Amino acid sequence: MPFAHAADGTALHYDVHGERGGPPLLLLSGQSNSHRWWDAVRDGFDAEFTTVALDHRGTGESGRPDTDTYSTPGFARDVVAVLDHAGIERAHVYGTSMGGRIAQWLAAGFPERVDRLVLGCTSPGAPHGVERGPEVRAALAQPDAAAARRALAELMYTPEWIAARLAADPGHTFHTLGDPTMPAYARRRHLRASARHDAWEALPRIAAPTLVVHGTEDLFNPTANAPLLVERIPDARLQLIPGARHAYFEEFEGVATPLVIDFLRSKGEEGQEQEEGQEGEE
Template identity: 70%
Template sequence: MPFAKTSDGLAVHYEVHGRGRPLVLISGQSNTLHWWDRVRGDFESRFTTIVLDHLGTGESDKPDADVYSTPRFAADVVSVLDDLGIDRAHVYGTSMGGRIAQWIAVRHPERVDRLVLGCTSPGGRHGVERGADVRKALADPDPAAVRRALLDLMYTPKWRVRVPGPYYTLGDRHMPAYARRRHLRASARHDSWDVLPSITAPTLVLHGTDDLFNPTANAPLLAERIPDARLHLIPGARHGYFEEFRDVASPLVADFLEG
């Protein structure tokens, strides 16, 4: 089981699959590398995929300390690339993974070939927040009710009937409560607005038109703020567009990455 050591000595678990040019796939908040299990195979004949457990999740270290932030998670990804001896890679992040990917492109531009930002946001006062009804549903004290709300935000009812599970995007069930709180805070504190214009990597912004979890209005904000970014909205898709609409999203991403 491979681990990369961060600059402060923490261990980040990762996996490598496939063959071809390196592609880092970055998971959402409070999720492990299994976030990509249904989708990773779409890329492995054309790319060497690299997936990782964020600090606080999966097999990675879980410090109960103030070390969780989207810029820090970006540095952890670079630590994984260093451990593999990879100088430059494509980067594809979804949800909080897209926030992390923004910081990789901003702070480590020499490490990013092409960038894909999926169902994500610039955060801060410029980002579009989810509605009060969504926040209320996710704050329900009943874990079963929160799970039902998350499923509805991620996937359409039609897809949930066709694919009854397991679902890999609802959070790491074994994650300590303190780490879950710290992940939530890290994502909420993300604000890349001022630095987005400095991104030099060719960028594709993807989003579902029916995403209420991370409102679709964030996609054009990112695309307009990042120089020469492309924008593609997937009709009818919710937050889990990359799974439910993989027949559309994965070819779009692969073709973009191959230039």
């Protein structure tokens, strides 16, 4: 298992899958989740890309310092350390939820490392973003842990989809519901890092072609954040997925994965069209 090391010495576990020689695609997972966040959909990208996914500090096999080193800009610097260790100068980046917040800082602060950017079910952060409602906060904070987990699952997926998965496999693991190996202090630090995210002033510096994807029924990270990102990031595009909740990329994989791949592919096509247009003018 490869490990990079952050500037503070924290070990950062990552893995590389997919079509070696294919364009590199960095996958960034959500808050309190390891690289396993992508397990259910990663095969759809591996056929065409060299995918790289990491365990954020505090998760998976990465180091878990109980220090004040958890922030979305700091996570972005961790990502750069992983790219350096993997020998990847430039990659497509697909970040969802808190991973999308990290991706914002990566694209704004390290533009030379980002080819195309996909921001999924994410937000510019406070104070300009749209926060989840009090009823959602109350459901997630209830003292009954099992009930809180059910509430989280239903913010991620539609009840019908959950029921179908459990009917087919009663022991089905939903990897988007958090890394069960995380210590409590790391969960708290992840929550604080995500809550303190504010990339509003940095967003106009993003130069990478950007696609913003969001489910229309996302209450966990309200859908209203998507147009805010599109308005703030130069030439960004918006794609809403009707009926989808927070984990749109998994439940609606048949829609979401092809549209993301089409966007990532389109660079070559646009470049070819531009070259052909220049030749015609000459």
